[in-house]
Amino acid sequence: MRQINSLDRRARLCWVSLATLLLLTVTTLGSYQNASARVFHYPESSRPMTLMPFFADDMSEVRLLEFLFESLIVINRRGDVEGALAVRWNEAPDQRSITFELREGVKWHDGRPFSADDVLFTIKAAQDPRTVFSEKGQFAFIRSAEKRGANKVQISFT
Numbered sequence: 001m002r003q004i005n006s007l008d009r010r011a012r013l014c015w016v017s018l019a020t021l022l023l024l025t026v027t028t029l030g031s032y033q034n035a036s037a038r039v040f041h042y043p044e045s046s047r048p049m050t051l052m053p054f055f056a057d058d059m060s061e062v063r064l065l066e067f068l069f070e071s072l073i074v075i076n077r078r079g080d081v082e083g084a085l086a087v088r089w090n091e092a093p094d095q096r097s098i099t100f101e102l103r104e105g106v107k108w109h110d111g112r113p114f115s116a117d118d119v120l121f122t123i124k125a126a127q128d129p130r131t132v133f134s135e136k137g138q139f140a141f142i143r144s145a146e147k148r149g150a151n152k153v154q155i156s157f158t
Contacts, residue, residue: 042067054126054133072100072119085114097156104151116147123155 048061053069056062072086083089086100106114123145125131143156 040067054131054135057134072102095157097154099148099152099154102151102153115150116153119153120145120147 042064044060044064046058046060048056048064049058050056050061051065051068053065056065070084072084073081073089074084076082083103085103085106087103088101089098091098100119102114102116102119108114108118123139123142126133126136126139127142141157143158145156146154148154
């Protein structure tokens with residue numbers, strides 16, 4: 001399977017959308033019991049109305065969410081794709097799907113392990129007709145998402 005650096009323009013757009021939209025709340029440093037020992041003060045010009053990434057619509061919310069959420073992949077300053085919650089990924093030869101292997105040892109704020117089920121939940125929540133948000137159309141290119149093991153997810157495109 002080809003690596004991401006050789007993708008065509010359509011596949012790159014899919015990657016960018018995944019990087020920005022598949023946001024999952026996780027804490028990788030320490031455990032839940034130690035969380036109260038760390039205090040982070042962040043001044044902002046206005047109080048956020050939501051901490052739900054689907055519904056953030058002003059810059060104060062977006063900036064705060066960047067501290068709270070992580071994506072499967074990120075686009076670095078050079079424009080290259082790097083892993084965040086995904087450690088490896090492979091594109092199918094037909095460029096119609098990507099399989100992500102998730103980083104192990106990642107935990108949610110309550111200490112529960114992060115898994116493929118969490119990725120599936122996020123995609124399904126975004127695609128659910130009852131979830132209404134301005135960027136919903138960016139999930140239209142995802143045809144399906146399937147669990148391929150505790151830490152592996154395959155995302156197929158339209």
